[in-house]
Amino acid sequence: MLDPCQLLAYTxxxxxxxxxxxxxxxxxxxxxxxxxxxxxxVLGLLAKRLPxxxxxxxxxxxxxxAFVFRFLAVATATYLLQWRWVKLIGGGYLVFIAVxxxxxxxxxxxxxxxxxxxxxxxxMVDSQTHQPLSDEQEITEIKERxxxxxxxxxxxxxxxxYAKFWPTVLVIEFTDIAFAVDSILAAIALVGAPPADHxxxxxxxxxxxxISGGLMGVVLMRFAxxxxxxxxxxxxRFETAAYLLVIVIGSKLLVDWGFNSAEHPHVVDFHDxxxxxxxxxxxxxxxxxxxxxxxxxxxxxx
Numbered sequence: 167m168l169d170p171c172q173l174l175a176y177t178x179x180x181x182x183x184x185x186x187x188x189x190x191x192x193x194x195x196x197x198x199x200x201x202x203x204x205x206x207x208v209l210g211l212l213a214k215r216l217p218x219x220x221x222x223x224x225x226x227x228x229x230x231x232a233f234v235f236r237f238l239a240v241a242t243a244t245y246l247l248q249w250r251w252v253k254l255i256g257g258g259y260l261v262f263i264a265v266x267x268x269x270x271x272x273x274x275x276x277x278x279x280x281x282x283x284x285x286x287x288x289x290m291v292d293s294q295t296h297q298p299l300s301d302e303q304e305i306t307e308i309k310e311r312x313x314x315x316x317x318x319x320x321x322x323x324x325x326x327x328y329a330k331f332w333p334t335v336l337v338i339e340f341t342d343i344a345f346a347v348d349s350i351l352a353a354i355a356l357v358g359a360p361p362a363d364h365x366x367x368x369x370x371x372x373x374x375x376x377i378s379g380g381l382m383g384v385v386l387m388r389f390a391x392x393x394x395x396x397x398x399x400x401x402x403r404f405e406t407a408a409y410l411l412v413i414v415i416g417s418k419l420l421v422d423w424g425f426n427s428a429e430h431p432h433v434v435d436f437h438d439x440x441x442x443x444x445x446x447x448x449x450x451x452x453x454x455x456x457x458x459x460x461x462x463x464x465x466x467x468x
Contacts, residue, residue: 182371191379198349198383199394200408205345208311210289211304212338215329228338235343236380239350253423256351260416263348264409312341353380355419358437407458414450
């Protein structure tokens with residue numbers, strides 16, 4: 167029987183291109199955007215600590231570094247995921263961060279909320295007064311979110327109270343790398359293993375999908391942060407939906423680890439429309455995505 171997923175397929179330099187890939191790229195862009203909002207916030211707060219004339223340059227260096235790292239990480243991950251233990255660690259990590267966010271971090275309440283400043287960068291303001299946070303409050307927020315010790319030259323500087331340029335760029339790069347791990351794992355898991363007859367020494371035929379979705383998501387997150395903020399303001403449950411998608415994708419990796427092997431790579435096949443796992447996986451993905459459009463419960467005020 168002819169697989170409808172193979173209709174209108176085109177191969178270019180070993181990369182398979184189909185119309186259905188556009189929906190996967192769109193999903194990757196949404197995931198990258200929603201999951202990277204915290205990343206964009208940290209980068210905006212870090213850039214604000216630099217002299218105004220250096221802020222755009224620092225974020226540009228960070229953007230280039232994000233592109234290079236994602237390309238190398240995706241290319242490496244396509245090989246790493248051929249080992250079953252990597253699927254176990256990757257799937258477990260995705261489920262862990264999603265459960266941690268949904269059941270622990272999302273329960274935390276504070277007096278701060280995200281906003282977009284005049285330069286288009288994400289920042290934080292007081293949720294009651296809508297005024298910018300004080301310098302000490304911003305430093306606290308940065309330290310809580312940056313996944314590495316903060317050098318003193320980034321927190322304070324002896325010159326006009328600004329941070330130093332290169333240490334700040336280094337923190338921006340490491341922050342990008344740390345926040346990219348979950349989106350890269352999710353992207354690789356989403357496209358799945360290459361076909362059984364695909365040469366082992368060749369790149370994944372859908373590598374272009376992962377790279378396109380990830381890089382377009384990074385660009386949108388840097389230059390259209392306000393769009394994602396408005397999306398979450400209008401559909402507050404969309405962040406929950408994104409993490410539910412991450413749980414489904416992480417579970418896919420765990421099932422792949424548990425049932426598929428090098429000798430039998432398609433015992434449970436999530437990418438064959440004739441296999442029940444295909445419909446279960448994409449059905450759960452659709453339900454998770456639709457959660458984002460549910461109205462949020464209004465809090466009653468005494």
